[in-house]
Amino acid sequence: MNRNAAAWLFLAPALLVLGVFFLLPVLAGLGLSLTDYDLYALADFRNLRFVGLANYWDLLHRPLFWAALGHTLYFVIVGVPLSMLASLGTALLLNASAARFKPFFRTALFAPVVTTVVAVAVIWRYLFNTQFGVVNFVLTHLGIPPIDWLGDPHWAMPMIMLFAVWKNFGYNMIILLAGLQAIPTDLYEAARIDGASAWRQFRHITLPALTPILLMVGILTVSGYFQLFAEPYVITEGGPLQSTVSVLYLMYDQGFKWWNMGTASAVAFLLFLVMFAATALMWRFGEGRENLA
Amino acid sequence: MKPRVHAWLVNGALVACTALVLFPLFWMLSVSFMQPGEANNLPPPMLPLHPTLANYRELFAHAGMGRYFANSLIISTSITLLSLACNTLAGYAFAKLRFAGREKTFGVLIGALVIPAQVAMLPLFLLLKYAGLINSYWAVILPAMASVFGIFLVRQYARGIPGELLEAARVDGAGELRIFIQVVLPLMKPILVTLAVFTFLVAWNDFMWPLIALTGQQHYTLPVGLASLSREHVQDSGLMMAGAVVTVIPVLALFLALQRYYLRGLLLGSVKG
Numbered sequence: 001m002n003r004n005a006a007a008w009l010f011l012a013p014a015l016l017v018l019g020v021f022f023l024l025p026v027l028a029g030l031g032l033s034l035t036d037y038d039l040y041a042l043a044d045f046r047n048l049r050f051v052g053l054a055n056y057w058d059l060l061h062r063p064l065f066w067a068a069l070g071h072t073l074y075f076v077i078v079g080v081p082l083s084m085l086a087s088l089g090t091a092l093l094l095n096a097s098a099a100r101f102k103p104f105f106r107t108a109l110f111a112p113v114v115t116t117v118v119a120v121a122v123i124w125r126y127l128f129n130t131q132f133g134v135v136n137f138v139l140t141h142l143g144i145p146p147i148d149w150l151g152d153p154h155w156a157m158p159m160i161m162l163f164a165v166w167k168n169f170g171y172n173m174i175i176l177l178a179g180l181q182a183i184p185t186d187l188y189e190a191a192r193i194d195g196a197s198a199w200r201q202f203r204h205i206t207l208p209a210l211t212p213i214l215l216m217v218g219i220l221t222v223s224g225y226f227q228l229f230a231e232p233y234v235i236t237e238g239g240p241l242q243s244t245v246s247v248l249y250l251m252y253d254q255g256f257k258w259w260n261m262g263t264a265s266a267v268a269f270l271l272f273l274v275m276f277a278a279t280a281l282m283w284r285f286g287e288g289r290e291n292l293a
Numbered sequence: 294m295k296p297r298v299h300a301w302l303v304n305g306a307l308v309a310c311t312a313l314v315l316f317p318l319f320w321m322l323s324v325s326f327m328q329p330g331e332a333n334n335l336p337p338p339m340l341p342l343h344p345t346l347a348n349y350r351e352l353f354a355h356a357g358m359g360r361y362f363a364n365s366l367i368i369s370t371s372i373t374l375l376s377l378a379c380n381t382l383a384g385y386a387f388a389k390l391r392f393a394g395r396e397k398t399f400g401v402l403i404g405a406l407v408i409p410a411q412v413a414m415l416p417l418f419l420l421l422k423y424a425g426l427i428n429s430y431w432a433v434i435l436p437a438m439a440s441v442f443g444i445f446l447v448r449q450y451a452r453g454i455p456g457e458l459l460e461a462a463r464v465d466g467a468g469e470l471r472i473f474i475q476v477v478l479p480l481m482k483p484i485l486v487t488l489a490v491f492t493f494l495v496a497w498n499d500f501m502w503p504l505i506a507l508t509g510q511q512h513y514t515l516p517v518g519l520a521s522l523s524r525e526h527v528q529d530s531g532l533m534m535a536g537a538v539v540t541v542i543p544v545l546a547l548f549l550a551l552q553r554y555y556l557r558g559l560l561l562g563s564v565k566g
Contacts, residue, residue, distance in 0.1 A: 003390065003391065003392065003469065004392045004393060006390065006468075006469035006470075007386045007390035007391075007392035007395070007469075008392065010382045010383060010385065010386035010390065010469075010473070011382070011383050011386050011387075011398070013378070013379040013382060013383070013438075013439065014379040014380060014382065014383035014439035014444060015383070015398075015439075017379060017435070017436070017438045017439035018402070018405070018439050018441070021413070021417060021420075021435055021436035021438075022405065022410075022413050022436070023405065024416075024420075025412075025413035025414075025415075025416035025417040025420060026408055026412050026413050026416075028416035028419075028420075029412050029413060029415055029416045032415060032416055032419075090310055093303055093306055093307050093310070094307070096303045098296070098299055098300035098303045098304065099303050099304060099307060100304055105307050105311055107549070107552060108311045108314065108315055109310065109311060109314055110556075111314070111315065111318065111545065111548075112314060112317075112318075114494055114498075114544050114545060114548040114555075115318070115498075115541045115544065115545065116497065116498040116500075116515070116516055116537075116540045116541055116544065117498060117500055117516070118500050118515075118516035118517075118519050118520050118540070119515075119516070119519060119536070119537035119540040119541045120317065120318075120321075120537065120541070122519060122523050122533050122534075122536065122537050123317050123318075123320065123321045123534065123537055124317070125523070126324070126332075126530050126533065126534070127317060127320065129530075131333075131335075132332075132333045132334070132335055132337060132530075133337075134320065134337050137335065137336055137337060166314065166317070170314075171559070174556060174559055174560070175559070175560065178560055223407075223409070226409070227409055227411065229411075229500075229501050230500045230501065230516075233500075233504075233520065234520050234523060237524075248411055248501075251411065251415075252501070252505075255414075255415050255418075256418075256505055261415050261419070264415055265415050265416070268409075268411055268412045268414070268415065269412060271409065271411070271412075272408060272409055272412050275407075275409060276407060279407070
């Protein structure tokens with residue numbers, strides 16, 4: 001058999017699946033977002049009309065879209081740094097020469113990553129229950145008045161951020177830990193002989209060495225956090241007062257609850273656009289810093 | 294700082310973080326064994342006074358949990374086996390077979406990684422609906438049968454296979470498929486285990502697409518079934534925690550058993566390039 005043909009035969013199953021069930025739908029989605037595909041079109045294809053950019057135009061004039069985008073940005077801008085700090089902090093602890101039982105701690109801290117979002121979100125809803133949740137019980141004991149986590153629009157999103165940090169920080173912790181272990185120890189040795197403090201060692205050896213990894217991990221985490229959906233779906237159902245409606249939640253509601261598939265597709269592409277812009281900006285910013293260092 | 298004090302601080306911080314991280318999981322387990330209503334006491338009891346399996350019995354007898362469990366198992370296992378086949382073939386071809394358009398095709402796949410999966414979901418739903426596949430196992434299995442991440446992972450690993458080995462087999466007159474099965478596959482066992490664990494966990498935990506594609510209760514996977522139950526039984530904490538335990542324990546156990554393979558995949562997958 002011709003080797004070229006063999007290679008394409010090897011590729012065929014995977015490329016077929018990715019082409020038919022991913023690339024094709026993505027292109028179709030772009031088309032769909034330019035139509036008024038709704039319940040009537042779902043029933044009878046002849047009701048479908050081409051509307052140009054009307055879906056996008058309408059969305060940009062709808063307060064709920066901006067609210068959803070705002071909630072998602074809030075979640076990303078506060079949640080990602082918190083999550084990265086938790087990852088870096090625990091990775092540094094695990095990498096400390098004084099740390100004992102490292103494999104045990106590493107596994108335990110990583111455990112939430114492999115759990116099912118829906119299942120642990122159900123736990124979270126119970127932990128943060130206003131009446132009989134453990135969190136408020138502990139707060140009351142510390143002399144802090146109980147917080148209406150699930151009913152107060154100011155507190156629902158922070159609660160979801162805490163959830164996301166708890167669920168996800170272990171992933172980046174493992175990657176950062178590998179990065180820390182790759183830093184040659186004689187660098188620290190030399191710094192210690194020069195009398196550099198722990199903070200200065202961190203600032204001038206650890207941080208510069210980790211910068212490329214931090215950048216990559218940061219970008220991946222940002223794109224992951226933009227896709228917020230299951231958490232508000234299970235914990236708050238988008239409430240209270242729609243304060244936890246994310247962009248994807250809006251897409252799901254529009255598309256699969258109200259069957260406004262055209263509008264929902266436009267929401268999806270706007271999210272893609274925002275994500276692309278945010279991660280591209282991080283790249284540019286990160287590369288500039290790396291060149292300076 | 295004195296080294297002893299330093300050691301105490303580091304290990305104390307580790308213990309505190311770990312306790313905080315594991316508490317929700319411990320609490321889930323504890324409450325799942327409590328009597329109905331016991332979990333809604335104040336102060337919340339740390340351990341069940343009279344441990345009972347009542348919540349589990351209720352879940353499997355009346356809430357359809359057995360069905361959801363079977364659905365999850367069928368779907369996740371099928372996805373793992375089928376995608377393993379597709380991704381391994383493709384990953385190996387990208388790494389070791391020379392053909393026109395190789396770099397370009399691979400570049401397109403890697404480029405596609407920036408597109409979030411949700412962008413494809415609406416047309417995918419319509420496509421599968423017109424094909425009559427919505428609300429069947431296939432609606433979830435088909436789109437997951439190949440993944441760029443999986444292909445990438447296999448490619449990274451397969452690049453390490455010495456080319457002389459393949460050339461020698463070719464000189465002996467072996468066909469490409471035979472080389473793949475008899476020479477390449479045995480060498481790739483470790484990465485296949487890694488990819489299998491990864492794929493199974495992702496398939497088992499997946500929520501948004503199954504929620505969209507599985508519209509009837511008889512096909513619900515565990516996460517979809519649990520989310521739907523949790524909307525009906527908001528106040529029944531014991532029952533919900535038992536549901537969480539049933540959903541989480543299989544993946545936690547799988548991870549603990551094959552941790553080494555899983556973490557390697559995580560690190561390999563994060564080194565783009």
